[in-house]
Amino acid sequence: MFPLDCVCSQRTDQDQETTISDFHPLDHDDPLEGLTLVGANQHKARADIAGDVRKGLSDDPKWLPCLYFYDEAGSQLFEKICELPEYYPTRTERAILEKNADELVAHVDHHVDLVELGSGSATKTRLVVEALLRRHGKLRFIPIDISRSILEESSRALVEDYDDLEVFAVAGEYHDGLDYLKERGGPPRMILWLGSNVGNFSRPDAIHFLRRLHDSMRDVDRLLIGIDLRKDPAVLVAAYDDAEQITAAFNKNLLTRINRDLGGHFDLDAFTHEARWNEENGRVEMHLVSQRVQTVRIDGIDMAVDLAMSESIHTENSYKYSQAEIEALAAAANFDVECQWFDAQNRFSVNLWRPIS
Numbered sequence: 001m002f003p004l005d006c007v008c009s010q011r012t013d014q015d016q017e018t019t020i021s022d023f024h025p026l027d028h029d030d031p032l033e034g035l036t037l038v039g040a041n042q043h044k045a046r047a048d049i050a051g052d053v054r055k056g057l058s059d060d061p062k063w064l065p066c067l068y069f070y071d072e073a074g075s076q077l078f079e080k081i082c083e084l085p086e087y088y089p090t091r092t093e094r095a096i097l098e099k100n101a102d103e104l105v106a107h108v109d110h111h112v113d114l115v116e117l118g119s120g121s122a123t124k125t126r127l128v129v130e131a132l133l134r135r136h137g138k139l140r141f142i143p144i145d146i147s148r149s150i151l152e153e154s155s156r157a158l159v160e161d162y163d164d165l166e167v168f169a170v171a172g173e174y175h176d177g178l179d180y181l182k183e184r185g186g187p188p189r190m191i192l193w194l195g196s197n198v199g200n201f202s203r204p205d206a207i208h209f210l211r212r213l214h215d216s217m218r219d220v221d222r223l224l225i226g227i228d229l230r231k232d233p234a235v236l237v238a239a240y241d242d243a244e245q246i247t248a249a250f251n252k253n254l255l256t257r258i259n260r261d262l263g264g265h266f267d268l269d270a271f272t273h274e275a276r277w278n279e280e281n282g283r284v285e286m287h288l289v290s291q292r293v294q295t296v297r298i299d300g301i302d303m304a305v306d307l308a309m310s311e312s313i314h315t316e317n318s319y320k321y322s323q324a325e326i327e328a329l330a331a332a333a334n335f336d337v338e339c340q341w342f343d344a345q346n347r348f349s350v351n352l353w354r355p356i357s
Contacts, residue, residue: 263299
């Protein structure tokens with residue numbers, strides 16, 4: 001599944017660059033001084049829910065892309081997941097940042113723009129924002145998020161709470177936003193990629209994504225990346241299968257979205273949510289498991305999906321990393337690990353990476 005704190009992994013198979021001309025200011029009902037919101041033109045939208053659903057549900061085994069978890073209901077459910085007692089990544093990463101924010105920003109001794117990939121509600125981001133404001137007095141924050149509603153809500157809250165903060169919010173996928181910022185120029189940047197979002201990518205795709213990220217950076221830029229660590233499988237599975245069944249509702253909301261957007265006829269009660277630890281691949285897997293033999297029509301794509309009893313639809317992976325795997329990932333993507341911070345139980349890591357030629 002995630003930890004997507006709070007955005008799902010995004011496409012790695014689309015490498016066409018986005019330019020400044022592909023973006024335009026977005027209107028919002030109550031303009032606020034210090035807040036600018038831009039977004040990609042409609043023709044640049046990469047999400048193709050119809051094509052992706054057809055492809056995933058035609059494969060064997062069946063799968064659905066996590067990209068579509070994050071409609072309004074899905075985003076709200078994930079915010080609840082982040083506060084669950086079983087879901088340790090959010091509070092553990094927050095604790096690391098609370099303890100070490102001033103130290104980590106001290107590694108960048110010049111004024112920077114703060115950029116965040118998948119900023120979501122930006123609750124943990126505030127710790128870095130406050131540390132940079134203490135160090136430099138003023139700051140420009142550039143959140144990039146696929147969910148415009150969450151992006152605008154969190155950006156407005158930040159501008160209202162910090163007098164010396166300017167927010168330039170970019171509604172779009174990661175690479176769209178980074179391509180845009182690369183062309184736009186500006187001061188050195190500290191890029192945040194928190195919540196172990198890297199875990200949503202397969203290991204080869206993580207390298208591919210990070211290499212593209214590297215290519216958008218300059219020598220003076222830095223990447224602050226949160227990465228979840230390998231640990232007791234019982235702890236991992238519980239984090240993705242909570243007692244209150246909020247995660248189950250989040251997973252099933254993917255079927256609700258297909259019903260709404262594509263005319264699907266999925267009966268949510270005919271599926272159960274399941275989290276599995278895959279030791280060989282070092283990942284937690286999310287599945288929706290059919291509770292009966294069934295055929296589900298999806299009218300919008302003229303498709304009938306046949307499901308056997310106990311057949312699963314694989315919806316998400318969350319890869320976990322050892323220390324050696326973190327170092328190998330950085331090296332493969334042309335980064336050097338400048339510094340690392342861990343919690344007392346070594347459950348999670350926050351890593352400062354420097355791009356190398």
